[in-house]
Amino acid sequence: MSDIVIQAENISKMYQLGSIGSGSLRRDMQYWWEREILKRENPNQYINGSNKIDNADMIWALKNVNFELKQGEALGIIGSNGAGKSTLLKVISRIIKPTEGIVRGRGRISSLLEVGTGFHPELTGRENIFISGLILGMKKTEIFAKFDEIVDFSGVEAFIDTPVKRYSSGMYVRLAFAVAAHLEPDILIVDEVLAVGDADFQKKCLGKMNDATSKSGRTVIFVSHNLQAVNNLCTKALWLDKGSIRSKGNTKTVINDYLNTLHKKGWVKKYPTLNEAPGNDFIRVMYVELIAGLKDPNDVVDIRTPLTVKFRFYNASDNIVLSTDLLLFTLAGECIFDIPSKPASYKKGIIEGECKIPGNFLNDGSYYFTLYFAKDTSSELFSYEECLMFDIADYRDSINWYDKWWGYVRPDFPLLLNPVENDLKNL
């Protein structure tokens, strides 16, 4: 078995914080003099007592990252912002050197993050295709062979002999992407974070990724915040957290691990005494909880998961007609539903409530609940705003569509299509 095409061993990258060398030749010379000639261990403390370089000034953007990929595998790299994803890609694509460790590989690496690299605004589209192609690592003969295809793909045939500075930004990006899309590297690197384009462009990027893995059996390394895309496109995943690997292996497992730390499942608010509980002279909310109906507690709450809201409150008034509303809002403040309880007469004391929201009802996103208490159906007793906030993850099964799903709700009402046997002339 020697089909491993890329292997990273203990990759670490350290950056120095603050002003690096502060651009001062004098300080660097002093540093060199102290270290090389006087053989002092930590020269900076002699040069500039207050400005010692200690560990606080260093940051490990990557620490001991290991992975290997075989021919045709697709690796998804996930993690929050600043986790070191882009740094890792830069090390792999040889732009920066690792501080420690070694990467070995076979074949040509290209990345889709360099869209438009090397474009010269004064030159024509034709010239720029050649320059950009060569910079990205294509051979001259390759560019000649694919030239028509690239122009075709970009859709700017009419302007191919016009300087690119006169292009609209859309045309510019299309041409740039067309060049990048026709690279045929052995290892393709896609950084979606840097692919700042419109939705259409992002879609093209993902489509290209899909082709690369499924059709041409190319090895792909993919960085994305779009977990759905990672899930569907990648065979393996790697979760970076503060520069270290938190989890790696099977895509589904890694994504679940990742989401589980992002989205807590124990959404509960509990107040031990009535005085601490939010409310007023009429109502005190003692406890609110959102329970996710998951078969496996390690799973992630996604759009399929049924949810149960439970709450308990103290009613301080005797013999009143009381009702409670459960309201659900999006983070933007749009109300999705308002579910009232039947108004009924209650004695003073503790009352419990429960509401079940079925799975396959809410779309993915972030939401919050509000509890509203009313007397005689309409006069407000207390409104407990934003009492619980929660996230619902996306889930799509074998659908090659990665944009945000539209709508606040996402019910799976059946929509059926039936071919009709009919003669078109008799319409």
Place this chain on the structure above:
Amino acid sequence: MSKKEIDHELLNWEWEIKPETSWWNLNFKELVSYKDLILQLARKEFLGLYQQTLLGPFWALLQPLLTVITYVIVFNRVIGISTGSVPPFLFNLIGITLWNLFSEMFLQTSKTFSLNVEIFSKVYFPRIIVAISTLWLQLILFSIQLLLLFATYLYFSIIGDLHFDISRIFLIFPIIVITTGIGFGGGLIFSVLTAKYRDLTALIQLIIRLLMFVCPIFYTLSMVPENMQWLVIINPLSSLFEYFRFAFLGTGTLNTFLLMYSAVFMVIIGCFGIMLFNKMSDKLIDIL
């Protein structure tokens, strides 16, 4: 998998990315594989220089022409430096052509990092590729100026009594090589330094301006008073100007020892420039 197979596999890697950069890691095979890129980058810069301009590549001629006219007026007419039987125009043009080769080579190479951060931080290829393409571009621009010089030379040798000697002319080639080498090597060193210390960019301008006066461009070495000659002689560029002028005019202070000094200087500064550039180019990406 047997042990033998593992060893075989280890040898089978096509590339490695390691933390350390050696001083001498010029991979000529790799450089050759990028020859298309070198040419295309030079072409891009050349085309970019003259897009949407009135005179296009004639600018390469206009600049030395206007400089020569200014020099003739200032140094020969106003100050009264004598060029002997040689027409002042030709005399100054010879000096300025060689000086332009050096100063442009030095200046443009020194901008390798500052002008290409965008590309360097996004894609890998040996960084020296960009410097080599600058070298080519400058040689092309120089050869345009050289054509102007030859045309002027022929003109004066037809109408005047210049002694044209074909064997002497070939002397210009080693002189061009040495001048290019010093400019390129110095430019590489300063490209690293200016990337790290921004304020040195101003120093480059100053160096070029001051260095011009200690090069025998609009005067000859023999005009310099004996007690001041050392100042011009320690400048490794000086003898190059004397030899370059000799190649055309057949006059000049020739000193093989000084020429050797220039050649050795070129080898040292050229090697040091390439080594420093190689060693530092990876590190500089982190701080640019």
